[in-house]
Amino acid sequence: MPRHEDRNRCHYCMAFIAEALRYRNVAPFGVGHNTVCRTTIDKYTIPENTGILVYQGYIMRNEKEWERANDFMPERFLDSEGQFVSTRPKAYMPFGVGRRVCPGERLAIADLFLVLVRFLQRTQRYDILVDSIAGVSVDPQIPDSSNPPEFTIIFKKK
Ligand code: HEM
Incomplete structure (x- = not known):
């Protein structure tokens, strides 16, 4: 049976999960938020109490941010020695960003790893x-x- 510690050894599996979450993000529009005050970001001013959706599915498949953005390539999360790279590009945000970032991220990754490895073993x-x-x-x-x-x-x- 796979164990949580095995994640440190199963580099390709971890890269596969990371790429799956990038390539076909579970929540492409994240979760809706509202501005609590008038906010200016770059040249845009957003009034108070405006609904906001971050189109993170697009950000994670944006050709400006990702090489071959529309190809499924787990290798993009491996370094030259085949080790899983745990630092993430800024444009990687399957669990959202900021103070409302998904609190279930660690649990989700832990579960995905166990399910994927068990599936591979059993098949x-x-x-x-x-x-x-x-x-x-x-x-x-x-x-x-x-x-x-x-x-x-x-x-x-x-
Ligand atoms: C692959 C699995 C999952 C994905 C892709 C995911 C993704 C997300 C995203 C994108 C958000 C919105 C973050 C933002 O607004 O910036 C979110 C919020 C949230 N997620 Fe997840 N999630 C996953 C699994 C889980 C699990 C396993 C739990 C709990 C056990 C969980 C609990 C929550 C909660 C409570 C919030 C709201 C946080 C807040 O508004 O402060 N999620 N998730």
Whole structure:
């Protein structure tokens, strides 16, 4: 069984999780907020009590911030020795930023790691076949929602 400590050794798994959260962010618009006072950011002034959504899904796939932003590349989170890089670019924000940043981040990463590793361990003796006609699309049905279209996977004993 995988344990939490194993995260320090499973560099590619950690990079895979980090990239999955970047590439198809669970909450592309984060959580809505309101300004508590008139606020100026750069050349924009936002009045008091205005609803704000941060389109973090876009920031995390912005070509200006990310090399090959629309490719799924876990390697972008590995250094030249294949070690998981724990420092994050500013444009990496699957859990939001600032004082309302997601308090569940550590728990979420810990869970994702255990589920992913357990899945890989339990499926080693299977060929994983994807519906050959429909294939798999990782693009959501409604743009920037988090639900991919349904697809069929067959686990066939080797
Ligand atoms: C992959 C899993 C998760 C993702 C991607 C995620 C993402 C987010 C995001 C983007 C926000 C908004 C942050 C902001 O406003 O800047 C948020 C807020 C929040 N999340 Fe998560 N979250 C995840 C898992 C969890 C878990 C496991 C918990 C609790 C056990 C949790 C509890 C919360 C709470 C309470 C807030 C509101 C914080 C506040 O407004 O002060 N989240 N999350």
